[in-house]
Amino acid sequence: MTSMDKPESEENVFLDYKAVARLLGVPLGTVHGLVSQKRIPHVRLGPRFVRFDPIEIAQWLDARKVEPIEVARRHRRHGAH
Numbered sequence: 001m002t003s004m005d006k007p008e009s010e011e012n013v014f015l016d017y018k019a020v021a022r023l024l025g026v027p028l029g030t031v032h033g034l035v036s037q038k039r040i041p042h043v044r045l046g047p048r049f050v051r052f053d054p055i056e057i058a059q060w061l062d063a064r065k066v067e068p069i070e071v072a073r074r075h076r077r078h079g080a081h
Contacts, residue, residue, distance in 0.1 A: 014043065014051035023057065 020040075021028045034040035041056040 012053060012055070015054055015057065016051060020052050020057060023054075024061075 015023070017028055017031050017035075021031045024031070031040070035042050035050055041053065041060050043051050043053065045051060
């Protein structure tokens with residue numbers, strides 16, 4: 001079975017600018033800025049046609065998590081850096 005044969009529910013649904021802005025809770029212009037600065041993963045399908053893979057967006061967000069100070073202190077006390 002190829003990706004073209006998969007039922008729609010199994011396909012990876014890409015997000016548009018508005019969906020990513022809603023997901024991140026930021027203005028649409030912020031998402032446009034992140035794309036123009038190449039600071040957010042995206043797929044450019046044409047000069048003005050950009051889509052976002054929700055899995056990559058989730059990974060991108062996860063990579064930007066900041067540990068709370070209490071957790072960071074606890075890790076340092078136990079030898080983790």
